[in-house]
Amino acid sequence: MRFSEAFIYTSKEAPSDATLPSHIYLVRGGFIQGIGAGLYNFLPLGKKVLDKIRAIVKDELDKASAQEVDLAFVTPSELWKESGRFEKYGKELLRFKDRKDAEFVLGPTHEEMMVNMVRQYVKSYKQLPINLYQIKYKFRDEIRPRFGLMRGREFLMKDGYSFHKDEADMIENGFNKMEKTYSNIFTRLGLDFRVVEADSGAIGGNGSKEFMALADSGEDTIVVCKGCDYGANIEAAKRVPKTEPIYPEGEEVEMNYGKFHTPNVKTIDELSSFFHIDKYYTVKAVAKKALYDNNIEKVVLFFIRGCDELEETKATNAVNANELIDVSEDELIDLGLIPGFIGLEGLPKDILAVVDSELKGADKLIIGSNEKDYHTIGFQLPDYGDFYRDLIKVQEGDKCPNCQNELYYTKGIEIGHIFQLGTRYSEPLKAEFLDENGKSRPFVMGTYGIGVSRLLAAIIEQHHDDKGCIWTKATAPFDLEIIVSNIKKEDELKIADELYNNLKSKGIDTLLDDRKERFGFKMKDFELIGIPYAVIVGKKITDGMVEIVDRKTLEKEEVTLDSAVDRVLELIK
Ligand code: ATP
Numbered sequence: 062m063r064f065s066e067a068f069i070y071t072s073k074e075a076p077s078d079a080t081l082p083s084h085i086y087l088v089r090g091g092f093i094q095g096i097g098a099g100l101y102n103f104l105p106l107g108k109k110v111l112d113k114i115r116a117i118v119k120d121e122l123d124k125a126s127a128q129e130v131d132l133a134f135v136t137p138s139e140l141w142k143e144s145g146r147f148e149k150y151g152k153e154l155l156r157f158k159d160r161k162d163a164e165f166v167l168g169p170t171h172e173e174m175m176v177n178m179v180r181q182y183v184k185s186y187k188q189l190p191i192n193l194y195q196i197k198y199k200f201r202d203e204i205r206p207r208f209g210l211m212r213g214r215e216f217l218m219k220d221g222y223s224f225h226k227d228e229a230d231m232i233e234n235g236f237n238k239m240e241k242t243y244s245n246i247f248t249r250l251g252l253d254f255r256v257v258e259a260d261s262g263a264i265g266g267n268g269s270k271e272f273m274a275l276a277d278s279g280e281d282t283i284v285v286c287k288g289c290d291y292g293a294n295i296e297a298a299k300r301v302p303k304t305e306p307i308y309p310e311g312e313e314v315e316m317n318y319g320k321f322h323t324p325n326v327k328t329i330d331e332l333s334s335f336f337h338i339d340k341y342y343t344v345k346a347v348a349k350k351a352l353y354d355n356n357i358e359k360v361v362l363f364f365i366r367g368c369d370e371l372e373e374t375k376a377t378n379a380v381n382a383n384e385l386i387d388v389s390e391d392e393l394i395d396l397g398l399i400p401g402f403i404g405l406e407g408l409p410k411d412i413l414a415v416v417d418s419e420l421k422g423a424d425k426l427i428i429g430s431n432e433k434d435y436h437t438i439g440f441q442l443p444d445y446g447d448f449y450r451d452l453i454k455v456q457e458g459d460k461c462p463n464c465q466n467e468l469y470y471t472k473g474i475e476i477g478h479i480f481q482l483g484t485r486y487s488e489p490l491k492a493e494f495l496d497e498n499g500k501s502r503p504f505v506m507g508t509y510g511i512g513v514s515r516l517l518a519a520i521i522e523q524h525h526d527d528k529g530c531i532w533t534k535a536t537a538p539f540d541l542e543i544i545v546s547n548i549k550k551e552d553e554l555k556i557a558d559e560l561y562n563n564l565k566s567k568g569i570d571t572l573l574d575d576r577k578e579r580f581g582f583k584m585k586d587f588e589l590i591g592i593p594y595a596v597i598v599g600k601k602i603t604d605g606m607v608e609i610v611d612r613k614t615l616e617k618e619e620v621t622l623d624s625a626v627d628r629v630l631e632l633i634k
């Protein structure tokens with residue numbers, strides 16, 4: 062491609078709301094154009110990168126025997142009603158009607174559509190397993206679209222779905238196979254990533270893993286171990302249960318059960334200083350309002366140790382809610398609760414209480430008495446009951462559940478997600494097959510997503526400097542750029558042209574910067590766009606020499622014109 066003929070327009074101006082390098086450089090470099098909150102046009106450079114990523118995704122999936130399909134983007138809402146998600150999905154789901162008043166949604170994900178397709182054709186275990194995918198735009202009316210391609214409203218996703226006769230087959234021929242395939246894809250793209258345990262929603266279990274591109278700008282906090290390869294999203298992270306603080310001999314904590322007058326002592330800080338005791342021994346009640354389908358709301362009390370924090374996703378799953386929101390003190394008082402003194406004994410009826418699993422059987426606790434200005438000390442929780450759930454946010458310094466070493470936080474960008482779905486969709490949608498014994502069974506499914514357009518952002522977050530993008534070889538919009546230093550010098554242009562044609566004939570995708578601009582200006586564009594290498598045809602051509610610049614290091618290497626092609630081939634292969 063000749064730059065002088067290309068639809069490539071770089072700019073010095075970054076979008077006013079842009080904070081991340083990927084957002085700034087993708088816009089300034091002429092890869093994408095913002096046209097509204099979370100909506101982007103892909104310009105030729107961006108489209109080339111997107112297609113390269115897409116091709117790698119497709120190649121690896123096809124190798125794993127997955128088959129590509131392309132489903133309608135506009136989805137009849139009946140399917141979403143069958144699965145029960147029409148209500149549940151909330152405002153992210155764009156719903157609309159056509160001229161005949163029929164209801165539709167713009168697919169934010171395609172489980173229903175895919176199950177609907179497969180149930181019409183697959184009737185026997187002999188047709189299983191099947192793995193189908195598409196690479197297609199999705200629409201989610203995100204509450205806070207931001208960071209450019211990172212969190213768009215319309216974005217390109219690879220979404221895959223596998224169908225199996227039983228769970229064992231889904232794990233082996235679906236989930237595990239896709240884990241391997243995804244690792245291959247992200248390795249080929251040149252990303253530094255980690256596979257972590259993820260939240261499985263209300264389904265629970267260990268059936269969900271996320272692929273995280275490691276980057277300080279990542280929106281996800283991931284918990285990783287100093288000693289082993291344990292990694293988990295904070296929403297799903299586990300730890301070795303906290304143990305009693307170590308006190309010098311003879312100073313161990315002892316408590317007899319009883320009520321204690323604690324006037325105005327409301328917060329955990331106040332409580333721990335009032336009793337001169339570690340927060341480990343205190344219990345706090347975190348009140349939230351849980352939201353359910355059909356506008357049902359319910360106040361829930363989550364009881365955790367005073368030294369811990371509530372993890373909202375875990376808490377949401379614990380009560381099967383769609384969402385948790387804050388609740389005011391006045392609302393609590395109306396329900397008969399006494400903020401600052403809430404405990405487990407003597408709670409008003411109808412109040413739902415969930416207790417953190419680590420408190421199961423715990424004793425020597427200080428907790429509110431549900432009475433103004435009173436706390437109960439020496440409180441003990443029973444070792445039974447079904448109101449215990451994992452509720453706490455793992456903290457840095459907690460111990461790894463695998464190897465007991467120290468855990469710490471790092472940041473990641475979710476680029477992929479694989480999920481053991483089971484029969485969550487096949488059951489309500491009555492997608493069934495006949496097993497070996499002629500018995501009808503719902504398909505056991507897996508679902509697998511990759512944020513294809515988000516990958517452009519993730520790659521730049523990991524590969525940039527203060528001048529612009531540094532694309533990996535597998536994802537660069539061009540393999541090489543040739544810069545004509547002084548366009549007015551006919552010999553420079555002529556040699557650059559010959560070199561360009563020569564490289565093109567060897568299959569090297571080259572951008573020839575033949576614009577009538579100053580050398581410095583062209584060099585700045587090369588740095589901003591981030592093509593891995595440039596050959597500069599300049600003054601030294603009179604001595605038969607050209608320069609090769611490595612975008613990553615910006616180091617220059619002089620080579621003879623005759624050897625330039627071979628050297629380029631060597632570098633970019
Ligand atoms: P997130 O937690 O980032 O909102 P998600 O868990 O809702 O993502 P999935 O439903 O698992 O996303 O979608 C599969 C993949 O699609 C994600 O792993 C992510 O890479 C990508 N993705 C999701 N939402 C967006 C978005 N708004 N913009 C760009 N890519 C997205």
Ligand code: MG
Pocket residue numbers: 475478
């Ligand atoms: Mg996800």
